[in-house]
Amino acid sequence: MNAFSPHGFDATPAPSSAPSTDEAIRTRLFDQFNAFWVNAAREGVPYDMIGTMSVTAAIYGLLAKHGVGTTAEFLEGMANDVRTGVFAVPPRPN
Numbered sequence: 001m002n003a004f005s006p007h008g009f010d011a012t013p014a015p016s017s018a019p020s021t022d023e024a025i026r027t028r029l030f031d032q033f034n035a036f037w038v039n040a041a042r043e044g045v046p047y048d049m050i051g052t053m054s055v056t057a058a059i060y061g062l063l064a065k066h067g068v069g070t071t072a073e074f075l076e077g078m079a080n081d082v083r084t085g086v087f088a089v090p091p092r093p094n
Helices: 022-042 047-083
Strands: none
Touching: 022 047
């Protein structure tokens, strides 16, 4: 089930003490995203599957906010970053 699922997904509203600055929101979301990865990996979900689902969700979010052209330009830049080693990490089996 995900945010696009018609099967009863209910988002919980943010608490009134939710972060108000962009940096605070980014930090909170980064922590939540990392917790998601750790929990999924502990449940035995392969890293490549977690990554594929995460990237797909991110692309949908970018498309919804910025449209096709801007999203494509962003992804082209990301592809170049991957090719040039910006995201180089040692392989990790799962």
